[in-house]
Amino acid sequence: xxxxxxxxxxxxxxxxxxxxxxxxxxxxxxxxxxxxxxxxxxxxxxxxxxxxxxxxxxxxxxxxxxxxxxxxxxxxxxxxxxxxxxxxxxxxxxxxxxxxxxxxxxxxxxxxxxxxxxxxxxxxxxxxxxxxxxxxxxxxxxxxxxxxxxxxxxxxxxxxxxxxxxxxxxxxxxxxxxxxxxxxxxxxxxxxxxxxxxxxxxxxxxxxxxxxxxxxxxxxxxxxxxxxxxxxxxxxxxxxxxxxxxxxxxxxxxxx
Amino acid sequence: xxxxxxxxxxxxxxxxxxxxxxxxxxxxxxxxxxxxxxxxxxxxxxxxxxxxxxxxxxxxxxxxxxxxxxxxxxxxxxxxxxxxxxxxxxxxxxxxxxxxxxxxxxxxxxxxxxxxxxxxxxxxxxxxxxxxxxxxxxxxxxxxxxxxxxxxxxxxxxxxxxxxxxxxxxxxxxxxxxxxxxxxxxxxxxxxxxxxxxxxxxxxxxxxxxxxxxxxxxxxxxxxxxxxxxxxxxxxxxxxxxxxxxxxxxxxxxxxxxxxxxxxxxxxxxxxxxxxxxxxxxxxxxxxxxxxxxxxxxxxx
Ligand SMILES: Cc1cc2nc3c(=O)[nH]c(=O)nc-3n(C[C@H](O)[C@H](O)[C@H](O)COP(=O)(O)OP(=O)(O)OC[C@H]3O[C@@H](n4cnc5c(N)ncnc54)[C@H](O)[C@@H]3O)c2cc1C
Ligand SMILES: Cc1cc2nc3c(=O)[nH]c(=O)nc-3n(C[C@H](O)[C@H](O)[C@H](O)COP(=O)(O)O)c2cc1C
Ligand code: FES
Numbered sequence: 001x002x003x004x005x006x007x008x009x010x011x012x013x014x015x016x017x018x019x020x021x022x023x024x025x026x027x028x029x030x031x032x033x034x035x036x037x038x039x040x041x042x043x044x045x046x047x048x049x050x051x052x053x054x055x056x057x058x059x060x061x062x063x064x065x066x067x068x069x070x071x072x073x074x075x076x077x078x079x080x081x082x083x084x085x086x087x088x089x090x091x092x093x094x095x096x097x098x099x100x101x102x103x104x105x106x107x108x109x110x111x112x113x114x115x116x117x118x119x120x121x122x123x124x125x126x127x128x129x130x131x132x133x134x135x136x137x138x139x140x141x142x143x144x145x146x147x148x149x150x151x152x153x154x155x156x157x158x159x160x161x162x163x164x165x166x167x168x169x170x171x172x173x174x175x176x177x178x179x180x181x182x183x184x185x186x187x188x189x190x191x192x193x194x195x196x197x198x199x200x201x202x203x204x205x206x207x208x209x210x211x212x213x214x215x216x217x218x219x220x221x222x223x224x225x226x227x228x229x230x231x232x233x234x235x236x237x238x239x240x241x242x243x244x245x246x247x248x249x250x251x252x253x254x255x256x
Numbered sequence: 257x258x259x260x261x262x263x264x265x266x267x268x269x270x271x272x273x274x275x276x277x278x279x280x281x282x283x284x285x286x287x288x289x290x291x292x293x294x295x296x297x298x299x300x301x302x303x304x305x306x307x308x309x310x311x312x313x314x315x316x317x318x319x320x321x322x323x324x325x326x327x328x329x330x331x332x333x334x335x336x337x338x339x340x341x342x343x344x345x346x347x348x349x350x351x352x353x354x355x356x357x358x359x360x361x362x363x364x365x366x367x368x369x370x371x372x373x374x375x376x377x378x379x380x381x382x383x384x385x386x387x388x389x390x391x392x393x394x395x396x397x398x399x400x401x402x403x404x405x406x407x408x409x410x411x412x413x414x415x416x417x418x419x420x421x422x423x424x425x426x427x428x429x430x431x432x433x434x435x436x437x438x439x440x441x442x443x444x445x446x447x448x449x450x451x452x453x454x455x456x457x458x459x460x461x462x463x464x465x466x467x468x469x470x471x472x473x474x475x476x477x478x479x480x481x482x483x484x485x486x487x488x489x490x491x492x493x494x495x496x497x498x499x500x501x502x503x504x505x506x507x508x509x510x511x512x513x514x515x516x517x518x519x520x521x522x523x524x525x526x527x528x529x530x531x532x533x534x535x536x537x538x539x540x541x542x543x544x545x546x547x548x549x550x551x552x553x554x555x556x557x
Binding site: 092229 | 277280300308314316317318320322471472520522523527
């Protein structure tokens with residue numbers, strides 16, 4: 001069996017900034033199975049409203065706990081924001097294909113994150129803590145109200161660069177303003193997660209410079225298991241499901 | 257307790273199955289022991305040639321349900337028989353293969369290929385496909401339904417199930433046409449034609465513009481259709497439409513369905529079919545029933 005359906009107890013649900021929350025769940029079996037880039041599919045409510053489960057990348061997984069870092073944007077995520085300690089949630093996971101682990105020869109690892117797309121890179125950087133490559137996070141946020149401390153990333157040996165649309169924190173502009181920090185050297189891997197236009201910009205940058213990488217994509221999901229074929233996106237190899245074939249795809253595989 | 261159900265010459269160990277298009281790789285979630293609790297497996301509809309499916313977005317959430325326009329994405333029947341069928345057969349659970357086609361000849365070709373493949377419990381004809389001669393679906397035209405069923409019955413060595421569309425004025429009339437042409441059972445219902453509009457963008461939420469509604473939202477209509485049809489036909493009905501738990505499934509059985517399928521709700525609770533089976537058996541025990549036939553069609557009028 002590759003995944004499980006379990007009832008997870010809320011350990012903590014912490015408001016991080018105006019819109020972001022850090023939810024900690026007790027889910028020992030899940031915590032052991034999770035790989036960076038995989039997600040969990042959460043039933044945010046009993047009954048039929050909202051109807052679908054909601055997918056969230058795993059932010060951290062250790063000591064029997066699984067964390068997600070999420071933004072309250074709509075009905076489902078706002079309900080999730082209201083969950084309290086000792087509430088329980090029906091969780092399915094871990095789902096999807098993880099990021100490919102960089103080999104020993106890789107010298108530079110670049111995480112490019114737009115907004116809440118930063119989530120999967122925490123667990124990834126936890127696992128890569130001992131990897132000798134130069135590691136950096138290029139983070140693009142909307143404004144100060146949408147930023148958060150980079151301390152945990154720094155602890156994992158990741159250099160963090162921040163850009164905000166309004167310049168309230170870091171450089172003013174899109175995350176692409178930060179691409180200049182990337183040394184264009186061989187043995188570089190780029191990992192991107194965020195809004196589709198951002199990933200498109202990363203993909204075209206990577207193509208221009210001949211760099212390889214992967215992106216975690218988003219699409220509305222029903223099953224999360226590859227069963228309904230509802231979350232398909234167009235790739236160079238035809239339609240592929242984000243939940244089962246992805247969410248991680250090679251940067252040059254996705255058609256924007 | 258006897259909960260086995262017969263369709264044509266095929267026997268299904270219990271009345272709980274899954275609706276086509278809603279049970280894919282989720283076998284990864286179950287132990288083989290759990291999969292073996294199903295009365296039958298119905299994989300996604302296959303067509304003669306591979307189909308790539310509709311452009312995204314293919315699904316959207318609606319009140320107590322969803323709209324889908326997947327476009328029968330499938331690898332084609334040859335790949336299905338070579339790559340997917342062996343694994344399904346290995347579970348030991350009877351497999352009902354769902355097929356669809358753009359012409360009667362294509363249906364016939366597929367039925368022949370399935371004859372050669374061997375060891376299939378039944379063929380389900382997904383008749384929600386365009387009827388090339390008229391501007392309606394085959395399932396919306398009694399004569400076209402009858403014609404396809406008759407042709408496949410002549411060819412197929414397996415029982416033939418006609419899957420009906422609810423997008424008709426009188427679904428029992430279509431069921432009667434299928435029965436008269438030799439269908440061994442009818443499966444009902446498929447999704448209801450529907451759409452959802454994003455008011456902000458003034459666009460359909462579905463890439464294909466319209467799609468099919470499923471889930472608990474359609475259940476009361478599906479139950480009514482099964483009840484009406486059961487009063488008119490003698491062949492078994494596989495009932496579906498918004499089943500989420502045993503109680504929902506019992507509604508269909510009491511209305512006259514001989515089998516029930518969990519569809520959309522597999523996406524919300526992959527364990528639903530199992531829970532439905534356990535609940536049906538508990539209900540029978542509670543009501544001192546020893547044979548599922550005491551339950552089927554037991555609605556008081
Ligand atoms: C693999 C994957 C990982 C994700 N990881 C995270 C994460 O770590 N943190 C986080 O905050 N968000 C993440 N998301 C996005 C998150 O799933 C959506 O924000 C959430 O589903 C929105 O639900 P809602 O009810 O609040 O919004 P509504 O607008 O009410 O949602 C309506 C429908 O649209 C879907 N939807 C809305 N926005 C998105 C979106 N961006 N992507 C996919 N479906 C969407 C919902 O699931 C629902 O079906 C991820 C999405 C995917 C596909
Ligand atoms: C995503 C999705 C895909 C479906 N694909 C098929 C299909 O390939 N063939 C078919 O006969 N029915 C298909 N159906 C219809 C279901 O089998 C079922 O008839 C319908 O959804 C009603 O049951 P439900 O409300 O329990 O889902 C599909 C339904 C959904 C939601
Ligand atoms: S959500 Fe069902 S296939 Fe991806």
